[in-house]
Amino acid sequence: MSSTYGTLFKISTFGESHGAGIGVIIDGCPAGLTFDTDFIQHDLDRRKPGQSRITTQRREADEFEVLSGVFEGVTQGTPIALVIRNTDQRSKDYGHIAQQFRPSHADYTYQAKYGTRDYRGGGRSSARETAARVAAGAVAKLLLQGQGVHIQAYVSQVGKLKLEKSYADMDLAVAEENAVRCPDPETAERMFALIDETRKKGDSIGGMVDCVITGVPAGWGEPVFDKLHAELGKAMLSINAVKGFEYGSGFAGAEQYGSEHNDEFYTDEAGQVRTKTNQSGGIQGGISNGETIYFRTAFKPVATIMQDQDSVDSAGNAVVVSGKGRHDPCVVPRAVPIVEAMAALVLADMWLRSRANK
Template sequence: MAGNSFGTLFSITTFGESHGKAIGVIIDGCPPNIDIDEDFIQSELDKRRPGQSKITTQRKESDTAQILSGVFEGKSTGTPIAILIPNEDQRSKDYSHIADKYRPSHADFTYQQKYGIRDYRGGGRSSARETAARVAAGAVAKLFLKKHGIEIFAHVSSVGPIEAPNLDTTDLNALLERRENNIARCADPATANEMIALIDEVRKAGDTIGGQVSTIVRHVPAGLGEPVFDKLHADLGKAMLSINAVHGFEYGSGFIGSQMRGSEHNDIFIKENDNVRTRTNFSGGIQGGISNGMDITFRTAFKPVATIMRDQETLNESGEATTITGKGRHDPCVVTRAVIIVEAMTALTLADHFLRNMAYTNER
């Protein structure tokens, strides 16, 4: 199976299935002498793990990371870092009723058509369980970026029709604390309470709902990204769209920008404390595919989770009409756990482009 690797210089390859013995990741290209804080890596995994609240799947996984190689005395050695995450709470029998049925809006039919075989237990490789490996790798990327002062913050900015107001982003650490104080992972407490109530209502009705995650990245130096095919926003878009259930990505002004005039939308350059800045940031910190030193901002839209606890019409592998009902443990809204996945894929993209830019600047 192709398409299991991401990145050019700072690259990862993930492996494993939802109901296999384990999932994991190989990180290649991490520079040596980076402090590898295992407690931090575990804390990132804890934010993604299932069973953490009433509005997430009740699958119980500790997601305990085991570093197998590439780290010595707490520092990266420059060799591949292998991280293993055992699966502990598989309930494969929950999926026996769909062994020959195609779940609506899942990857069952497309996997069967492409490979001629599929692991129906939780979707196998197509399961969002795979993203735990990305979060572990993203934590390592964050530790690398931290050395260079780069900060990443994401939060749930909408669930269904409920939208959080624009936030004061002066202090990202304060926003992070507010985000982690509620199970919706929204940095606005009042909106978080509304989101929680809606998700719980949807869950009790056997349904699911979508939402959006907004991200801001601070202290990214100007110059990251390539001008043609590997534009920074294009690679960020690919990273986000590779996450399960993501259906949309926009950066800067996004689609609203298409309704504006150039005289409104252009970011005027100014000098501030001897630094070149822009008066506005409709570009989202990226111009011509290259970071300009302003905050990088983007939004990622997630569809409703495809598994619902209701009867649905479908077809089986013989093409016969049948019905299917969701069973097992599933998220009624994926965004609350997806926040940390978005941050991880952001970190992996930026770490890769940071190293690529070092080839131009000879920076060490």
């Protein structure tokens, strides 16, 4: 099973949803970085369950422990091990699916591949694993802050309800002031109502998370196969429930002429090469060009719903699966810090790889 990501800034996550805990080992973090535990815990708090009535009511503090790699508040250049204990498991909620395959879950495919599976909350396939990524991503953010890089994600769509404003026309920090994490308060209220209505019906709904990255200089990215956008796409598509990724003009670019789509260059007053437009999303030829990087990630509706669904069991018999347990009716509000974390991991790795090439 692949649980490792990165080339120079490398992480390996471990643990299951209903095991003793989850965690991550970070290898390649340079020595001398101030290890801001409050900053890391803040990002974990943004992802943790039980934040409002539109998120799962599982109660986990998600407080992390540092097992290695940090001394007197500073990284040592050695592997950093972080662990988050599970404290609110209710494994009995999953006893009824021990031999049943939940529709659109990983139950059947894990059984087909490994011949066994942990049915308690999905085990390793659970989004609980992403807490470890957020912890590692927060460390990557600390590293990137020293390079002037800022990463901000936000919810731009829930179901068919879309945020109509561009990221350039909003204060993205406002996203953290509401439960949905949408930077437009009026739209956020409508999104909250839609998610809450969906929850009451025992259903789930999908959505979109946009991400804006500033401060990345020209030159980050590793063509041919490790293009910056390719690595961002891989990172986003590795997140639970993600169904799509686009950067810059994305799929809309397929509808344009080259004369409309091309980003013309100019030299600004400081002598820097810039582009008049940013259809490229800050990446050209798989390498950052110094402009704002922006991308969108699409999330499907959460697979577990509080409604009966037809399925089969491990013997191939027809069964009816009843939804139980504590689940998000819409994953996107809690996915915002996960998207940021995975983007940070990609960029921290690309920064170190770019530095190694010089």
